[in-house]
Amino acid sequence: MLSPLTQVLSRTGLDALVLVPGANFRRVFNKDFHQMERPLAVIVPRAGEAVAVVPNLEMGSFQAIGFPGRVFDWRDEAGYQGAVMAAGEALPQLRNGARIGVEGQRMRVFDLLALQKAFPGAAFMDAHADISRIRLHKTADEIARLRQAIRLSEAALEATLGEIKVGMTETEIESILLRNLFAHGADGLSFAPIVAAGDNAAKPHAHARPGYRIKPGDALLFDFGGTYQGFSADITRTFFVKEVSDYDRAFYDAVLRANETGRAASRPGIAASELDDAVLNVLERSQFAAFCRHKTGHGLGLDVHEAPQIMRGNDQRLEPGMVFTIEPGLYRDGEAGVRIEDNVVVTESGIECLTSFPRALRLVG
């Protein structure tokens, strides 16, 4: 069970790793826990037995994962610091001069402060990237789960489009999409969906508005995904309501060409930076260069944004089994935005595009 972490310890030379609930935790233990006001942490030393600190109300669920180590639980009225100190007593080899790696993008400050009290003299460092490498190459079973998340999400989008009418609000459309996601078998949401029309579509991470009614000529952007057994789809399609101007059609076509270029250029061996360059060059050489705001994409799996980041400056080469998004976008502040996002897996000879929802410009409503 802990062997992926043992490998990280060997590769990095760290003396211990600490995992908190999240994607890495789920990959190792096949279980996730809420991250709220109650800390839960697993400490895996290079030598000796692993130790966990667990809120008492989670003990039933925690025992079910078959954790191979000592567990110190704590009750609300007692607080967590005593259990964290007991974990420190149980791991004397980590108290002085030890180098302990933590998930810098996941562990909260109060988790870290509690650990620092229990391991005086140890140095804590960010090992997020090293730990997350255990999720970089997806197994066939993981890809099958992602494929199912994508399949149900695309079916939910098609069903939603059939229900849209001019005059609906963004939040009404969002609620239809949510209903359809669960009706098609989603067991959760990749993230709160983005349903954004008109000027709101120009915000890459917009929130649906209860007070805005869609009208002819609006762009209507959906960025959403259902989850299936932990794996998240992350799909964007942009439509126009009833009609589209020539200018918006050209705007859309520029994004579509960038998306096509990204799918055509993706292959094992290409650097993430090179792929981003190919995609962004299409946008930057178009008449819409000023409206380009973000990189091509990001890895996708148990986390919605994970390695490999498809961006200039990242020299990581793509390898079979890596899964990532290709999601070029253009954003005209106050007017409209277009993004077209696909999910792909690298194969031995190229990529397989897991998303298949049509990309040709479509009018709805």
Ligand code: GLY
């Ligand atoms: N959806 C664009 C980005 O987060 O980069």
Ligand code: MN
């Ligand atoms: Mn997305």
Ligand code: MN
């Ligand atoms: Mn994305």
